[in-house]
Amino acid sequence: MFKRLRNKFIILNMTIITIVMISAFAAIYIITYGNIQNENQIKLTNIAMSPIMMNSLVKSDENNNTDRVFVGKIPNDYSSTFSVLVGKNNKLLNVHSYLDLTEDTYAQATKLAISSNKESAVISIDGQRWLFKINSMNANLIIKGKSGVSQAAVLEQIYFMDVTESYNILSQLLLTFGAISIVMLFVIFGISLFFARRAITPVEIAYEKQKQFIADASHELKTPLAVIHANAEALYANKTETIKSQQKWLDYIATETDRMGKLVSDLLYLAKTDSEAINSELAPFNISHVVTDVLLAMEAVVFEKGITLSQNIEPDLIVNGASDKMKQVVIILLDNAVKYVNENGKIEVTLKKSRNHVLFSVENSGGGIPKESLPRLFDRFYRIDASRAHDGSYGLGLSIARAIIENVGGKIHVTSVQGESTTFILELD
Known part of the structure; x- marks a missing residue:
């Protein structure tokens, strides 16, 4: 499909450029021909007079x-x-x-x-x-x-x-245009092929991502649906039992329903973010307070896991955005750091002013991220573990974080040293 689309693009591009080139050469030739004929006529008229x-x-x-x-x-x-x-x-x-x-x-x-x-x-x-x-x-x-x-x-x-020499000049001009046209067609073909590949590549990537998204979403929905169906069958098999005696089946159904609800909610949020421009209702807020509040809320979890948490938060830093959404991003990054830090490891949180930007970073010690996985880390449903063993997440957290940051005109990227640490960095205005 994409090969056919690329070929159509090349043919269309070459056709348009060829028509323009031939029209330009034809115009030059016709003008030159007319000028030479007029000059010869004037010269012969002067002779006659x-x-x-x-x-x-x-x-x-x-x-x-x-x-x-x-x-x-x-x-x-x-x-x-x-x-x-x-x-x-x-x-x-x-x-x-x-x-x-x-x-x-x-x-x-x-x-x-x-x-x-x-x-x-x-x-x-x-x-x-x-x-x-x-x-x-x-x-x-x-x-x-x-x-x-x-x-x-x-x-x-x-x-x-x-006027033989005049016609020889016109013939030479015609031959020159022909030679230039042949050379230009090869050059135009090469350029068209290059730009056709560049133009089609994003479409092909988007198409492949869409197919992968459908496959991933189907996979994520398949498991809870299967669990709900199995538990419903168990309830139907014991129709005479009381609700209390079959509470565990109902709890399983409720749990999986909650999971599906969270998944659908996250997907709707991403779809909404993709279809909107940068929010015009953004307002300045104190990001130092947001980060501090999230750190206080997560202290118990960090302490329970024996993680060393160090923080370097500059006070009263103001950025433009939505404080509730930014809080969600901070929670996603800290939760991600806690989940993948090594045993008795260390998490370092930094918030500081750097020139005209505010930088927020979360670094955790641990096994790090393979180099080949870094470019896809923010893709929806992407997990480094290809086995898809369920760990309570769907691989949408980082996608949501990137969507929020890009929606306020910021940047997010990740660096990792395998076997040592991983650092997520936000750049905000």
Whole structure:
């Protein structure tokens, strides 16, 4: 399920980024293409509008029947342009060019330009691209040939400019975009895969925790329900007995009912805490008094177990929160310390001011907590002992403590030295 979700995330991410990238490259290409075409058109227009050199004769070609006259508009860029004069029946009358091209090339260029039926366009001849512009005109051309001097009517003058380099630039730009796109797709795939895994991991963890929570809650409820059912069956088996004679069965049922009630109450509290933001009704209170009151209440238990209790409580420390909830946290941590301290061990409670925070810590000597168990210690129903031997708790106390502390904007964490001690530390504002 999560693999499919991750793949969908990657596909969606790559599709969006690819569309954006292609759109950006296409926009750049279209703008560049338009700019180059406009520049070429402007350049060719300037050539077409240059001053006319009338009656400038060019030496006749003795080996060709076509006599030439140097006439017409002089291009601004002689290295990449030429012009032709076209008479009636599309006859090529004259060529004005400084390019080393054959007569067939000039004739082919003229034919392609005329047959395009466009005033200006791009034609291709032998791998070269030429931009042409046709100017209609009404003039007479003076021709000096073997038979003497004569005049011919000029209908059109066509200007050509070599734009092969411009198109090569566009082709190179297109190839560059293609190469960049391929490289970027691999990079985007790697980045998408990385972030997809990071995005899906919390969902997967939450899903696994939810499954574990259901399994744990079912397990915890299964035992008291089984006990209640067994004792109810015992009552049904002895219908003629008095209530007093079957008191022990009723006591078992009441005990397990109380346990279930406490479990359900704790779960409801955690659910309520998860669905609420930080309480807006928090108020300053004296945490020194809260800790002192809890320690006084637990002195008898500590003394009975032969535990050494040392305390270092700074007086009149004020924090923001709910005093009753904070008292519950202190009770949970002290009860936890008493439960897991070693025989004739030691518990040390500290409450002090540290810069802008108040630190509360409970340290108990004992076997400590395995390193691999520390990250899961605050998970619901988690117990270090995987056998789940019932010790009167459900593994919800530390989860409730963390929920209360985080609900007032505080922090809670645990450190442990295996075989020596365990310390729970609260950081409050």
